[in-house]
Amino acid sequence: xxxxxxxxxxxxxxxxxxxxxxxxxxxxxxxxxxxxxxxxxxxxxxxxxxxxxxxxxxxxxxxxxxxxxxxxxxxxxxxxxxxxxxxxxxxxxxxxxxxxxxxxxxxxxxxxxxxxxxxxxxxxxxxxxxxxxxxxxxxxxxxxxxxxxxxxxxx
Numbered sequence: 001x002x003x004x005x006x007x008x009x010x011x012x013x014x015x016x017x018x019x020x021x022x023x024x025x026x027x028x029x030x031x032x033x034x035x036x037x038x039x040x041x042x043x044x045x046x047x048x049x050x051x052x053x054x055x056x057x058x059x060x061x062x063x064x065x066x067x068x069x070x071x072x073x074x075x076x077x078x079x080x081x082x083x084x085x086x087x088x089x090x091x092x093x094x095x096x097x098x099x100x101x102x103x104x105x106x107x108x109x110x111x112x113x114x115x116x117x118x119x120x121x122x123x124x125x126x127x128x129x130x131x132x133x134x135x136x137x138x139x140x141x142x143x144x145x146x147x148x149x150x151x152x153x154x155x
Contacts (some may be wrong), residue, residue: 050084068097076100 068076073093079100080088088099091106 068100 061106071079074094076093077088077097080096084136085103088096091099130143
């Protein structure tokens with residue numbers, strides 16, 4: 001007696017497509033994990049580079065010889081924002097000062113050369129220009145003279 005053939009659930013074509021889809025899913029999952037790892041490495045590199053750039057340009061972001069004790073809490077918070085620091089939002093004024101001294105300590109030292117007073121509200125472009133002039137060896141007197149208002153120069 002012959003047993004009746006049991007009917008298969010799929011056809012050879014659908015079984016082949018199912019296996020191909022399974023393989024494709026595995027490849028896609030592996031690729032996604034690899035891409036996620038790559039993006040995490042890139043994010044850490046970008047964060048590191050960002051920190052390096054902030055350290056290199058700190059003198060451009062901070063007025064020379066900045067006295068933290070003379071600033072209000074709002075000004076201290078603005079300084080934290082400008083320097084893109086993290087972890088300061090819930091700190092009180094005295095804690096903000098300690099936090100900024102810890103994070104920006106060497107950058108807050110008064111300059112060792114002759115003291116030149118430039119407005120604290122000098123924008124980044126003006127500070128970059130001043131740094132360039134100093135690097136080119138322009139005398140402090142010439143920089144001071146150019147910084148003054150035209151009315152001050154004549155009088």
